[in-house]
Amino acid sequence: MEAAIKVEHLTKTFGEFTAVKDVSFSVAAGEIFAFLGPNGAGKSTTIKMLTTLLHASSGSITVNGINPSADADAVRRSFGIVFQDPSLDEDLTAWENLEFHGVLYGVSKKVRAQRIGELLNLVELSERKNDFVRDFSGGMKRRLEIARGLLHHPRILFLDEPTLGLDPQTRNHLWSYVQKLNRDEGVTVFFTTHYMEEADRIAQRIAIIDHGTIIAQGSGDELKQQTGAQTLEAAFLSLTGSEIREEAGSSLDHMRQFRAMRSGGRR
Amino acid sequence: MNAIYIMWLREVKRFARSKSRIVGALGQPILFLVALGYGLGPVFKQAGQGNYLDFLAPGIIGMSIIFTSIFNGMQVIWDRQFGFLKETMVAPVSRLSIMFGRTLGGATVATAQGVLVLGIAVIAGFRPDWFGVIPAIFVMLLIALLFSALGMAVASRLRDMQGFQLIMNFLVMPLFFLSGALFPLSNAPAALLWVARFDPLSYGVDALRHVLTGSAAFSLSLDLLVLVAVTGVFLWLGVFFFSRIEV
Numbered sequence: 001m002e003a004a005i006k007v008e009h010l011t012k013t014f015g016e017f018t019a020v021k022d023v024s025f026s027v028a029a030g031e032i033f034a035f036l037g038p039n040g041a042g043k044s045t046t047i048k049m050l051t052t053l054l055h056a057s058s059g060s061i062t063v064n065g066i067n068p069s070a071d072a073d074a075v076r077r078s079f080g081i082v083f084q085d086p087s088l089d090e091d092l093t094a095w096e097n098l099e100f101h102g103v104l105y106g107v108s109k110k111v112r113a114q115r116i117g118e119l120l121n122l123v124e125l126s127e128r129k130n131d132f133v134r135d136f137s138g139g140m141k142r143r144l145e146i147a148r149g150l151l152h153h154p155r156i157l158f159l160d161e162p163t164l165g166l167d168p169q170t171r172n173h174l175w176s177y178v179q180k181l182n183r184d185e186g187v188t189v190f191f192t193t194h195y196m197e198e199a200d201r202i203a204q205r206i207a208i209i210d211h212g213t214i215i216a217q218g219s220g221d222e223l224k225q226q227t228g229a230q231t232l233e234a235a236f237l238s239l240t241g242s243e244i245r246e247e248a249g250s251s252l253d254h255m256r257q258f259r260a261m262r263s264g265g266r267r
Numbered sequence: 268m269n270a271i272y273i274m275w276l277r278e279v280k281r282f283a284r285s286k287s288r289i290v291g292a293l294g295q296p297i298l299f300l301v302a303l304g305y306g307l308g309p310v311f312k313q314a315g316q317g318n319y320l321d322f323l324a325p326g327i328i329g330m331s332i333i334f335t336s337i338f339n340g341m342q343v344i345w346d347r348q349f350g351f352l353k354e355t356m357v358a359p360v361s362r363l364s365i366m367f368g369r370t371l372g373g374a375t376v377a378t379a380q381g382v383l384v385l386g387i388a389v390i391a392g393f394r395p396d397w398f399g400v401i402p403a404i405f406v407m408l409l410i411a412l413l414f415s416a417l418g419m420a421v422a423s424r425l426r427d428m429q430g431f432q433l434i435m436n437f438l439v440m441p442l443f444f445l446s447g448a449l450f451p452l453s454n455a456p457a458a459l460l461w462v463a464r465f466d467p468l469s470y471g472v473d474a475l476r477h478v479l480t481g482s483a484a485f486s487l488s489l490d491l492l493v494l495v496a497v498t499g500v501f502l503w504l505g506v507f508f509f510s511r512i513e514v
Contacts, residue, residue: 051357053514076359087350091281103273104358148354 003062004029004156004188005050010059012045019045021212022059027205029155032182032189034203036196036236038245042212043192044084047160050190051081064155077105079156080149084164086141090134094125094144097133098151105152112151119147123177139170146177150187157181159191163198171195175202196233206232210240270360271368278339278372282379289380296331296384300324300391303449316451324388324395325475326448328403329410331384332377333468336411337439339373340418343509344425353514366509370415370502377411378404399478406478409494410471416501423508441466448472452484467497 005027012020020042027033037043048054050063052072061068064078088097095116102112120126123143133141142162149157159178163171175198181187193199199206200220208216208223216223216239220232229235282288304320311319346352355365382404389395395403421434445459446468452460463469474490476483483490 053357073359076357081357083350083353085350087352087354089277089351089354090349091284092277096280100273100277101354101358103269104355104360106269106359 002029002065003027004031004064005033005190006060006062007046007050008060010046010049010061011057012042012049012054013057018212020049020209023209023212023214024059025207025214025217027156027188027190029188030182030186032179032202032204033191034199034206035190035192035209036199036206037192037209038240040245041210041240043209044160046209047158047190047192051079051158052076077152078154079158080152080154081158082142082145082149082160082162084160086145088133088141088144088148091132093130093132094120094136095129097144098148101148101151107152115151115153119150122180123147139166139174142166142170142174143177146174150181150185153185154187156188156190159189161192161194163193163195171198178202196231196236200232208236208239215239268364270358270364271371274355274365274368275372275375278342278369279375282376289383292331292335292380293383293387295334296327297387299327299330300388304391320388320392321394321480322451322476323449324385324391324393325403325479326446326472327388328381328384328407328475329446329448329468329472330443332381332407332410332471333414333439333443335377335380336373336414337418337421337434339376340370340415340420340505341422341425341428341431341434342373343369343419343422343512344428344431347512347514348427352512356512356514362510363506366419366506367502370412370419370505373415373418374408374411377415378407381407381411395479396481399480402478403475406471406474406491406494409474409491409498410468413467413471413494413498413501416498416505420501420505420508423505423512442468445469446472447484467493470494 003026007026008024010020010023011018023042023046035043035046045054049056049061050068052068052075055069063075066075066078068075089100092100098116098119099112102116107115117126120129123146125140125144125147128136128140133144136144146162163174166174178189179202182189203220205217205219206223207214216226218226223235224230224232227235227238229238300320300323304323308319311317311322316322343352356362385400385403421438445462446466447455447463448468452463452469455463470485470490470493473483473485474487474494477487477490
């Protein structure tokens with residue numbers, strides 16, 4: 001099957017610090033893929049490179065067959081993303097947030113109206129479409145963001161910890177939507193999470209990254225077998241160790257440090 | 268093109284909806300018009316300078332525009348904190364068009380605010396040359412573009428609202444007070460005039476006086492030339508810093 005995402009020998013350094021080191025993996029089209037790792041392991045940096053927010057230091061990436069560094073806009077049109085933190089305009093209504101996205105992504109007016117209606121139905125927000133997002137609960141916002149990420153018919157959906165801070169009911173609902181989308185629209189899903197049982201239940205394949213390198217890849221069962229663990233959580237801990245990680249800082253912090261160093265502490 | 272339009276529309280919608288922001292932004296100009304216009308008017312007249320309200324009104328219009336535009340430019344910081352900035356940064360459109368749309372939106376809003384202040388000044392007793400109103404709106408838009416772009420450039424370099432007070436006190440306030448908005452530059456001390464010549468708002472307020480009251484310190488062509496040139500520079504700076512934002 002054609003690969004939706006193909007990453008080969010990907011490396012990202014910020015000055016002296018290597019955030020991602022010689023990482024290779026591929027995600028098949030139509031697959032649900034989980035990308036796991038402790039805090040500061042290189043997850044966010046990798047997602048940022050896949051989604052054109054950061055350039056790779058070396059190695060190659062193709063997303064839907066396109067190299068993000070060569071044609072960022074083409075790649076951007078081909079994926080949808082739900083960020084870890086909310087990224088909606090709270091002073092606009094649900095409909096307006098989607099409308100805004102549609103215009104930015106060049107979705108034609110006719111298609112836009114219809115698609116927005118469909119998606120609001122899908123995430124069960126049709127009745128709230130004219131309400132301001134600031135009045136929405138955390139779960140509603142997350143659902144709206146997923147709808148937004150799908151508006152321009154992306155072939156890949158990136159979900160960066162989509163269920164963080166949501167109650168079990170909402171989490172359950174949210175994953176049913178995602179599975180339904182994957183089934184009905186054939187959308188490839190690439191997600192990160194700290195909830196191991198979610199990854200085990202939802203993902204067809206899992207990659208675990210630690211200290212910037214991929215340390216294990218396979219289905220949930222394969223990873224459990226490999227480590228002789230009962231649960232994915234136990235497998236994860238045996239692969240990554242059980243000591244608590246001090247977060248090495250976000251990639252943004254590394255970038256800032258690096259730039260401050262280069263420019264003689266201008267900031 | 269669509270991206271510019273939707274960014275513009277967002278700014279305008281957000282403004283039109285926030286009644287408290289509109290009313291709040293009118294409070295200060297009204298206070299200045301009443302306290303200074305009526306309070307200092309008699310002194311100004313005795314000094315042989317004519318009607319102070321006619322002199323002051325264009326300055327207060329300029330004030331409301333610079334405050335509103337810079338504040339709008341600074342909205343980038345809110346968008347960063349509320350995460351919305353990421354949505355625009357990962358969209359398949361150039362950062363140039365995003366920045367440009369935002370600047371146009373902020374400038375439109377500030378111009379609308381300027382027109383409102385003009386209306387209030389008229390109610391307070393300001394008698395402009397009515398043929399100058401349309402050109403005045405054009406000048407307001409230029410001033411608004413200039414300072415929206417400046418606000419955006421500054422905000423692109425800031426991480427949170429902590430720096431906002433600093434910007435207000437060390438950038439916006441000096442720009443306003445040293446611009447000749449409140450006092451005539453024609454007989455200001457040489458040092459003050461020298462400083463005012465480096466303040467783009469001086470030329471903005473001066474251009475407004477040209478078209479609204481016919482009396483001013485510099486020539487109208489110099490005013491417009493400086494405004495257009497500085498707007499160009501600030502837009503370029505804004506695009507430069509905005510495109511370097513990391514989210």
